[in-house]
Amino acid sequence: MADPEDKNEENIAGKFYVDTQCIDCDLCRETAPNNFTRSDDEGYSYVYKQPENDEEEAQCREAMEGCPVEAIGDDGE
Template structure:
């Protein structure tokens, strides 16, 4: 379960985030490259662009559901 108290520092402000349990498997960046980036300073993936449309939220939610460490969260916003 993602930890909202341990968000990666580079996350763009908004409901979606990556926490510091990220192992940088690259999965989120492969699924949603327009929304996730890599922070070389921390070695963590992060949300670089919050989704705005239903289609974008669907893609980010897919990345969230495929995260092996469950490090992607959305602060309780409804998925989809």
């Protein structure tokens, strides 16, 4: 389970985040490309835009459920 105390610093404030357990597998960026992007310098994903509609929310949830290392979290904000 993702740790809200261990969020990657690039995450934009809001409900979804990626923590430092990310292994840069690309699943979240493929599943929710409008919300997740990659830190090329550090080699991990982070949330650059929180979902703005039901479709983006569903894609973020799908990415969170599919993350192989459970690095995506939902603060429920």
